[in-house]
Amino acid sequence: MSDKEGLLKTLDDLADEEFKKFKLFLQQPEILGTSQAIPKNQLENADRLDTVDKIIQTFSHQSVEVVKEVLKKINRNDLVEKLSSINTGEQGKILLHLSINRAGYWIQPFLGTDRKKERSGDNIEVTVLYYIVLRFSP
CATH class of the missing domain: 1.10.533.10 (Death Domain, Fas)
Structure with a gap:
């Protein structure tokens, strides 16, 4: 859905x-x-x-x-x-943005969701910003 x-x-x-x-x-x-x-x-x-x-x-x-x-x-x-x-x-849906800088690094931030357990024992859903950084060599 x-x-x-x-x-x-x-x-x-x-x-x-x-x-x-x-x-x-x-x-x-x-x-x-x-x-x-x-x-x-x-x-x-x-x-x-x-x-x-x-x-x-x-x-x-x-x-x-x-x-x-x-x-x-x-x-x-x-x-x-x-x-x-x-x-x-x-939850697996991510927002992708592609950026390759002059040094040849590929940086891809994306948002994901995760479930965390609070001290009270309640599970909460949080939005997490992740980054993938890769180095490309010519």
Whole structure:
């Protein structure tokens, strides 16, 4: 299942009042923990599908994590878990950027997800930035 499908399925599980709160939080970057937010005028009349499109357009590869944060704010941890299980198949999905510098090094950063165990014993999902560095010789 794609991120878009998973996000839409998740938003469909919100009651109308919860959906209003959800959209309100998307407008507040300090709540989201990002420097970005979706302007109020783009969400006022947005239905669930339009909202998912705006989320993906604004937050790109961080969309799922942003939605999880907002779901926590509206006390829908059940949907956070559900979204995590839907998104599990996407864990192998990576974002690739290729850069070869003058010295012949190939540097490829990519984002991945991993599960970590906290001291409390809870498992949490974290986004990890990895780098692969290879040296090419002529």
